[in-house]
Amino acid sequence: MIKSFLIGFFLLIHMLSYPQAKDSVARPVLPIEKIELLKNINFTFDMRVEFQAYTFRGGDNYYNGIQFQNGFTALGISGKVHERVHFTFRNRFNKNRDVQTLDRLGNDIELANINIELNPKFNLLLGKMNAFYGGYEYEFSPLYVLEYNDVFNNVLAFVTGAGITYQAFENHNFGLQVLNSRTMHYDDLYGDVVAENIREPDWPVAVVANWRGNFFDGKFQTIYSLSHSNEVKNRGTTFFTLGNKYQNRDLTLMYDFQYSFEEVDTKGVMTNLFNDGSIAEEVLYIENWLRAEYRFNPKLSGLLTLMTSSAYAKIEDNQKHMRRSYGVIPTIYYSPFKNFDMRFFLAYIGRYFDHSNYAIENFEASNYNKNEVRAGIIAPLLLF
Numbered sequence: 255m256i257k258s259f260l261i262g263f264f265l266l267i268h269m270l271s272y273p274q275a276k277d278s279v280a281r282p283v284l285p286i287e288k289i290e291l292l293k294n295i296n297f298t299f300d301m302r303v304e305f306q307a308y309t310f311r312g313g314d315n316y317y318n319g320i321q322f323q324n325g326f327t328a329l330g331i332s333g334k335v336h337e338r339v340h341f342t343f344r345n346r347f348n349k350n351r352d353v354q355t356l357d358r359l360g361n362d363i364e365l366a367n368i369n370i371e372l373n374p375k376f377n378l379l380l381g382k383m384n385a386f387y388g389g390y391e392y393e394f395s396p397l398y399v400l401e402y403n404d405v406f407n408n409v410l411a412f413v414t415g416a417g418i419t420y421q422a423f424e425n426h427n428f429g430l431q432v433l434n435s436r437t438m439h440y441d442d443l444y445g446d447v448v449a450e451n452i453r454e455p456d457w458p459v460a461v462v463a464n465w466r467g468n469f470f471d472g473k474f475q476t477i478y479s480l481s482h483s484n485e486v487k488n489r490g491t492t493f494f495t496l497g498n499k500y501q502n503r504d505l506t507l508m509y510d511f512q513y514s515f516e517e518v519d520t521k522g523v524m525t526n527l528f529n530d531g532s533i534a535e536e537v538l539y540i541e542n543w544l545r546a547e548y549r550f551n552p553k554l555s556g557l558l559t560l561m562t563s564s565a566y567a568k569i570e571d572n573q574k575h576m577r578r579s580y581g582v583i584p585t586i587y588y589s590p591f592k593n594f595d596m597r598f599f600l601a602y603i604g605r606y607f608d609h610s611n612y613a614i615e616n617f618e619a620s621n622y623n624k625n626e627v628r629a630g631i632i633a634p635l636l637l638f
Contacts, residue, residue, distance in 0.1 A: 299635045365412065384411060465479075483520075506545075539566075
């Protein structure tokens, strides 16, 4: 409706801009041949607004609060500018706008890329994009995720580089990317940290490969990935994810397994635990994530998300378990409008963080938990 109105508006401008005399040199504001491009351009405004009540308990600390918050607010533009060339741009307003010293884009610009169809099987992506990490937790837009597990809560998800996808068979797609492994230069990211194994590499690069599989007429799907990156010289991160999904008419089950071995801690969980100004090394994160969603009727659905995360660090030549976190998120969605995706939700978010005796005795760590109740609205709006 809005798109039709705008096209009509521009056509009117075009008609009024024709010269009144044959010898006039006036030109239309928007040439008629360009108006057709608007049919292939989409403008989206995505928002999640919520009312939040929360408590925090840990050691001798306790606090609570109640507030409104903008969980996600973003403006996106995407479309086809040629029969084989697409572009995507998304600006997330509730992120800081600091220009990153390596990729030279503001941190709030999450997506800025073009997708070129080389042939019916190969596509080339260039620019700032999602890394091709596997798993269904990562597959969701942040618009729909109230709380990530520890790895994806701290992973650098939007980076600049090049990628290629290959539709090998009807139900099997493969992807490969070469990306910057970070968005900031060494000095800006690590500051004054000096260590024998912490040096700037010639190229902080990440290589990511993934496989998307589709089985039994779409009832079972997979997104698996394997990546290796070096954030500092000769020290890297090996990360793989196994994402599995089962779906029938009303029930959807998803399970992800994550494994990230990091010669230099990139997630920051262990570094924050040490709290001595150094960067943790030889760190391992292992995670499980499960989501079950059931649609009771076209307007009402419920889902339950469960998650665990275990963190290990190398201490005196031994890999020691340092922390385990748990999460539980039951949620109710209510969609009042037919053929229009706008959802009201009510959710409880419980996160529990337990430290090993070694971490408590040697790093003064303490166990803690966070509890939240959120009520709000999720609205992915297609403007035109």
